[in-house]
Amino acid sequence: MHVVVCVKQIPDPAVPGELDPGTHALKREGKLILDESDSYGVEMALQLVDKAGGGEVTLVSMAPNGEVSGLRTALAMGAAKAILVSDDALAGSDALSTAKVLAKAVERAGSVDLVLAATESSDGYTGTTPAQMAELLGWPSLTFAKQVDVAGGTVTVQRQTEAGYDVVEATLPAVVSVTAGVVEPRYPSFKGIMAAKNKPVDTVTAADLGLAADAVGWAGARQRITQVAPAPAREAGERIEDDGESFQRVVAYLEDLKVV
């Protein structure tokens, strides 16, 4: 089985991010790391290949400056190879452009049974790319999977909902977006880290994938960030004087939030 995992390499969330004052886009110049939410997809893919008794995991990623740090992390976990799309022309790509690039990269990966992606990235949060990719590839799209099983040309997922989960299935190939779910991403061994250094990373440009320069990046973007405002400061909470019955107000408040 051949599973492709979309991985995003993002600025370290532990370091406060910065926006470019001109474009309002997130600055992505420094070292990038593997988006933690993608490590769950990598783990699920490795488990699925393991269960299938053969095959491999290929990573696809789009990142500036030929960045491979995050890919190396996922390769050290056990992925076999990676396709990296890195091109100055891709700067400013919106979610749809990203989906176009990744879909082309998936096609470049050869015969693919399943594509896994996180539900959303930890730095962009659009949450639309996996579904857009599926549309572009013409494959079924399953979303918010907390568990993924593959058997006999069918993928079955437990789709996380507010109340529990739905069981949804589709024929392969398909694109599935996965939540943090029930797996624990494996920790790499030093041997794996050393081996990752020599695993193939196919670095390509937008043109290599047959994408016109005006279809992606700032030129192809259908959206523009016109304004950025700081998040509102936290407001003071509501104070309830206890008259012996105030617990009901607390319960009502929690019910409002749908946590009870």
Next chain:
Amino acid sequence: MNFAFSEEQEQLRDAVRRFMETKSASEDVRRLMETTDGYDPAVWAQMANELGLQSLAIPEEFGGQGFTFVELGIVLEEMGRVLLCAPYFSSVVLAANAILNAGTDAQKAELLPGIAAGETIAALAFTEPNGKWDADGITMEAVGGGDAYTLTGTKHFVIDGHTADTVVVVAREAGTTGEDGIGFFVVAGDAAGLTRTPLATMDQTRKQARLDFAGVAATPLGTVGAGWPALSKTLDQAAVAMANESIGGAQKCLEMAVEYAKVRVQFGRPIGSFQAIKHKCADMLLEVESGKSAAYYAAWAAGEDNEELPVVASLAKAYVSDAYFHAAAENIQIHGGIGFTWEHDAHLYFKRAKSSEILLGDATYHRELLAQRIGI
């Protein structure tokens, strides 16, 4: 010679730190230190199966990955940083190196793969109730010959001695003294005649046991009588390992202290702005950084297995055990009242620093060794 860690070694550190911070958080340490066994078998298995930490520095022909003491040092530093409760130091550092230094190839092939896989936990029993770390401290006599010896006597302060599946025991031939007549012996943890008693230790994060031998049958490891060079080398390697583990704890104490000094406000300003606190932090930083240089250099020397090892091992052990204890003590002072409570982690580091200071010989002992070793 490149003194910086490679990119891959930094990735190893990242992975191990992520693992340790997830699996050995304060509540895990506090839960495990209350238990007799003192470790979590599930975490131990994950360390072996996913990260391959137990097998890291064991040669490939004996079931390991064949990396060096430099990588082992990185792992130990990260373990020390979170006070990991696990028989890593006893099994992977002390026992595995004793077997590597003393055993025949056949014995290494028999004993090491289990340790590398994390399936066997081994301990090294060499200290006795006299509390001495040198050759004179070994008084237990081994009686017999060929492949069959019996051991009678007591080994004390044996790290993880009560949970070990295999115990490597250091004893001497009858009638010998000093560095003569030393031998290594292998005993199963559940051998007949062996009584194991867990000790109540001040540092609950590292367990110790007393082992009483009443005519226990033992298999010699290597050549009985010629064991001192192997033991001496094992202790040097262990001193290097302890320095690397300790510097991780010292760095954590420094970070805790500086963090608190920035947020704790007294007289309308953060206490870190007062010179008395600033100077403490600066002194800690100086010692931690110097200690790192000593520990890393010693790990490199141990990895190269070169003639510098005995000198730098004692130097690193002496310097870092002082630095760690000082950092742990100052961390409590900078925290003030809260640092003196059970709920705060400062005391856990203080106790680990104290036990690590004394284990394998304190700073005074190692400075004396250092003086002898450089010939002054």
